[in-house]
Amino acid sequence: MANPDLSSPLITSDQPEVFISIDDDDGDDSVLDNQDHHHPRGFEFDHLNPVNPFGFLTDAEPPVQSPTTVDPFRNDTPGVCGLYEAVKIVICLPIALVRLVLFGVSLAVGYLATKLALAGWSDRHNPMPQWRCRIMWVTRFCTRCILFSFGYQWIRRQGKPARREIAPIIVSNHVSYIEPIFYFYELSPTIVASESHDSLPIVGTIIRAMQVIYVNRFSQASRKDAVDEIKRKASCDSFPRLLLFPEGTTTNGKAVISFQLGAFIPGYPIQPLVVRYPHVHFDQSWGNISLVMLMFRMFTQFHNFMEVEYLPVIYPNDNHKQNAARLSQKTSHAIAASLNVVQTSHSYGDLMLLNKASELKLENPSNYMVEMAKVESVFHVSNSEAVRYLETFSSMNPDSSGRVALHDFLRVLKLKPCTLSTEIFEFIDVEKVGSINFRQFLFASAHVSTQPLFQQTCELSFSHCDADGDGYISIQELGDALKPTIPNLNKDEIQGMFMFLDDDKDQRISKSDFLSCLRRNPLLIAIFSPILATT
Numbered sequence: 001m002a003n004p005d006l007s008s009p010l011i012t013s014d015q016p017e018v019f020i021s022i023d024d025d026d027g028d029d030s031v032l033d034n035q036d037h038h039h040p041r042g043f044e045f046d047h048l049n050p051v052n053p054f055g056f057l058t059d060a061e062p063p064v065q066s067p068t069t070v071d072p073f074r075n076d077t078p079g080v081c082g083l084y085e086a087v088k089i090v091i092c093l094p095i096a097l098v099r100l101v102l103f104g105v106s107l108a109v110g111y112l113a114t115k116l117a118l119a120g121w122s123d124r125h126n127p128m129p130q131w132r133c134r135i136m137w138v139t140r141f142c143t144r145c146i147l148f149s150f151g152y153q154w155i156r157r158q159g160k161p162a163r164r165e166i167a168p169i170i171v172s173n174h175v176s177y178i179e180p181i182f183y184f185y186e187l188s189p190t191i192v193a194s195e196s197h198d199s200l201p202i203v204g205t206i207i208r209a210m211q212v213i214y215v216n217r218f219s220q221a222s223r224k225d226a227v228d229e230i231k232r233k234a235s236c237d238s239f240p241r242l243l244l245f246p247e248g249t250t251t252n253g254k255a256v257i258s259f260q261l262g263a264f265i266p267g268y269p270i271q272p273l274v275v276r277y278p279h280v281h282f283d284q285s286w287g288n289i290s291l292v293m294l295m296f297r298m299f300t301q302f303h304n305f306m307e308v309e310y311l312p313v314i315y316p317n318d319n320h321k322q323n324a325a326r327l328s329q330k331t332s333h334a335i336a337a338s339l340n341v342v343q344t345s346h347s348y349g350d351l352m353l354l355n356k357a358s359e360l361k362l363e364n365p366s367n368y369m370v371e372m373a374k375v376e377s378v379f380h381v382s383n384s385e386a387v388r389y390l391e392t393f394s395s396m397n398p399d400s401s402g403r404v405a406l407h408d409f410l411r412v413l414k415l416k417p418c419t420l421s422t423e424i425f426e427f428i429d430v431e432k433v434g435s436i437n438f439r440q441f442l443f444a445s446a447h448v449s450t451q452p453l454f455q456q457t458c459e460l461s462f463s464h465c466d467a468d469g470d471g472y473i474s475i476q477e478l479g480d481a482l483k484p485t486i487p488n489l490n491k492d493e494i495q496g497m498f499m500f501l502d503d504d505k506d507q508r509i510s511k512s513d514f515l516s517c518l519r520r521n522p523l524l525i526a527i528f529s530p531i532l533a534t535t
Contacts, residue, residue, distance in 0.1 A: 053423040053526040054448055057457060062447035063378065064430050067439060071366045072255040072346050073354060075287035080297075085281050089300040096299035103149040110142030111202045114209045127238040128211060136188065136209055143185040150178065150295075151304035159310030161187060164241045167271035167313045168234040171263050173335055174245035175253045176286045176294075178306065179275050184210065186308075189243035190233055192226060192262065211239065215262075217248065217348065218384075223262065231266040246328070248348045252285040253277065256336040257346040258373035264324035264331070269315045272331050274338045276307040288358075311338055345371035349383035356387050360394045367402030368393075370439045379446035388520065389445055393438045403435040413524060414500045416493055420485050424526050449522035455515075461528040462514045473501070473509040485527045 052059065080086055117135040121128070128136075147155070161170070170189065172179060183189060184206075191207065195214045198204045213229045216222035233239040246259035253276065263270065277284040282297055284304060298304055311334055316327050336343045349372030357365035368390060375381055396404040396412045406417075406425050415421040428436045428444040448454065465473045465481040473481075478501070479494045489497075499505070503513035518525055 051423050053420055053427055053529065054451075056529050057448065057451040057453055057525070060447075061427070062430065062440070062443040065371070065374070065439070065443070067437075068344055068346075068371060070255050070342060070344055070346075071369070072251040072257050072344060073249075073287045073351055074252055074366065075285050075289045076252070076283040077281065077297075078287075078289040078293070082281070088281075088302070092300040092302065096296075099149040099151070099299050103146055106142040106145035106149065107202060110139040110146075111205060113138035113142070114206050118205070118209055124211065127236070127240075128209070133188075139206060139209070140185050140188060143181050147178070147181055147185065150298045151301045152178070152182075152306050153303055155182065156305075156307045157310070158307070159312075161310050162269075162271045162313050165237055167241070167269045168237075169230070169242045169244065169263055169266070169268050170271045170273055171244050171246050171259075171331060171335075172273040173253065173256060173275055173339065174247050174250050175275055175277060176250060176284050177291070178277075178284070179245075182275075182306070182308065183243055183273075187243065188240055190240045191243045192230065195222075213242075227262050227265050230262060234266050234268050246331075249351050250286040252283065252287050253339065253341070255341050255346070256332050256339065256343045257350075258344070259328045259332050261324040261328055264327040267316050267324070267327070269313050270327065270331050271313045272311040272335050272338075274309040274311060274335055276309075276339065278305045278307065309338060311335070345374035347371075347373040347376070347383075349373075349376065349386055352383050352387055353390055356390050357394075360391070362394055362398065362402070363400040364402060367398075368438045370442055375442065375446065379443075379450050381442070381446045381450075386442060389442050390438060392521065393441050398438070402437050404437075404441070405435050409436065413521060414493075414497045415527070416486060416489065418486050420526060420529075424523055428523075445522050448525065449519065454522065454525070457525060457528075458515050458518045459511075461518075461525065462511050465514075465528070466511075471511065473514065478509070482527060485529065 052061065080089065113135055117128075117132045117139070121132060170187070172183070180191065183191075188210070190211045190213065192213045192215055193207055195216050197207060197212075198214060211233075213226050213233070214222075215226035230242060230244075234242055242263075244263040246261075246263050247257050248260050249257075251257055282301055282304070284294070284298065286294060314327065314330050314334060317323065332343060346369060350369040353368050353370065353372070354365050357368040362368065370386070372383060372386060375386065376383075392412065393404065396408040398404050406422070409415075409425055409428075410417060410421055415424075425436070426432070428440050430440060462473070465477055467477050467480070475494060475498050478498050479489060482489055482494070482497065498509065501509045501514055501517045503516045504510075
């Protein structure tokens, strides 16, 4: 190499030119040699950006969300582990029998006292009369005995509850079935509970005495009525203060999941409460453990630790009194900060997915949680729709890591290997690793189905497939429609797709069948794209 000087070029003419293109959006650098630099910019990264098979709907790709490693529902000690725990259970068995008797007697006495307090009271719209409330003190004393029987001989408290007129609504994290028992003893609040709790023996009677507000989480009308009732009772000091668990389900206390907004929509000051269950050998959270096993483990402990902290009251901003989301964020942040845990976008929908994955015998069910609160806000996908997508995904035989290969994906959607089917798979496989997980499948499906033109496109596709206009698609018409996109289809493959689209299995594809199938499997709309391109 010649000796360089300040006037010599750094790159001589006999060296290959190197062009570096920097994309500010993703931060990736691409190096191209001098043979390709004359191509237009849009062609420089074709190997990294495959053709979008849904370009007739949208140019955007499905959003990418990094999966969280937090499992907020897993109980760390679902079984008895270690010699110490086994010996302790044996030693505590006689104590457990005494505790069981105390539990049964306390429950029976509390139930009878509650029945007496409710006898002849029909005006449930107004506050419970004072003399009836005094009878309920017997039940409250019994609940303290129940806590004692579960091993909570003492409970550590920090802070004090605010006066009812200052903070008419209190919210708490929810870890076990113990918190409602404690709060009933401590505060005797009105609670918001699922309608299904009313039919529970004994418990249903007691929560009715708490002037419970029932809600069906799957009914928008029921949720609205519950919010109206929360607002009505919070505005009247004659009612007890209201207690809500805005997470909507129990967690293991290692994260604060997304909050429902019911407690915050009325716009009243909120006092957050924090519950902790310090432990070494026995996790008291009600996660992947049965109620019977959890009660047995509690009965066979020397002592179960519980801490309750009353946090400062959080006031809504005067300029945003009705901004429930802002008040919810402030409250969840306060609880998470006190617990020193992370906040996630998990919700009750993730618990539904977790339980469904377990029901379907999928390995590592926690792989199928997707932080449904975020998914619902971005795609407006309901919990039941997400569960339905999981059922489809499970039929693709995911491996132990929850991933599906191309051939299983094509098998379930009745597609054969071809350019288009590969493009559909690559559209989902945003990581470009040759396999997909449930999160990617859900995101891609929801991304396509929520496009503004999706419904209209489905209807237009049916009209073009129904060549003779008789309101049904025949096998011949379906085969003709698919020829441009999936070449060399044989009769069995056409028959398979025909049966897949025939939703009611009456041997003919009506418009209702066609639209229903595409709503459940929105990715299939891509196989009709050439038909739409010619219109």
